Amino acid sequence: MKILLPIDGSPAALAAVHHALHLRRAGLPASFVLVNIQEPSTLYEVVVTHDTDKLTEIKRGAGSDLLAPAEALLDAADADYESEVASGEPATLLVELLENYGAEAVFMGSSGMAEPGAEGLGSVALALLRHSPVPVTVVRAGAAGPEALFAGVEMTGLSLTP
Numbered sequence: 001m002k003i004l005l006p007i008d009g010s011p012a013a014l015a016a017v018h019h020a021l022h023l024r025r026a027g028l029p030a031s032f033v034l035v036n037i038q039e040p041s042t043l044y045e046v047v048v049t050h051d052t053d054k055l056t057e058i059k060r061g062a063g064s065d066l067l068a069p070a071e072a073l074l075d076a077a078d079a080d081y082e083s084e085v086a087s088g089e090p091a092t093l094l095v096e097l098l099e100n101y102g103a104e105a106v107f108m109g110s111s112g113m114a115e116p117g118a119e120g121l122g123s124v125a126l127a128l129l130r131h132s133p134v135p136v137t138v139v140r141a142g143a144a145g146p147e148a149l150f151a152g153v154e155m156t157g158l159s160l161t162p
Contacts, residue, residue: 004033004103006094006124009066011141012109017070019139020107021077031080033101034070036063037090060085091127098134106136 003020007013024030038059049055063085074081082101086093098106110125121129125138 001028001030001105002033002101002103003030004035004094004098004101004106005070006090006106006108007034007036007067007070008109009036010109012139014069014073014109015141016107016109016137016139017073019137021073021079024077024079032074032082033097033103034067034074034081034083035094035097036066036085037093038063038085038087040087040089056087059087090124091131094124094128095131095133098132103134105134106132108136108138110138110140 005013005017005020007017020030020032045055064083067083067085071081071083084097086097094106097103106128108125108128110121121138125136129136129138
């Protein structure tokens with residue numbers, strides 16, 4: 001199973017990586033696609049910088065820096081993964097990327113500004129939940145790991161110990 005992991009540098013995004021790795025250790029055969037979406041450059045940035053190539057380079061570097069902690073977690077777990085820094089509107093681009101990579105699920109953190117009635121979910125998480133053609137799991141920072149979710153449940157052949 002290929003799982004898309006959107007990484008924005010938040011603790012919630014890393015919690016989603018931890019959640020995915022817990023499930024992998026429990027026996028889920030998974031590989032991962034880490035993506036960081038950089039917002040498109042503003043007119044102000046373009047006017048001040050005068051060099052769109054430089055802006056692209058800066059944003060790519062920022063995205064790579066944000067991906068580094070998640071890559072370190074996956075490296076430590078000896079997990080197969082791909083990484084990409086892209087630029088665009090996050091919710092739309094995430095749907096496009098999961099289709100491009102053939103991802104079968106999305107695990108993402110939610111730490112954005114909640115819309116009224118959104119139960120604490122940010123706008124990108126809500127949009128992805130509405131438009132994703134694959135299942136989306138939203139993990140909150142500090143959320144209990146899967147071992148807490150399955151406490152007391154007998155699962156033959158699976159171990160939930162980290």
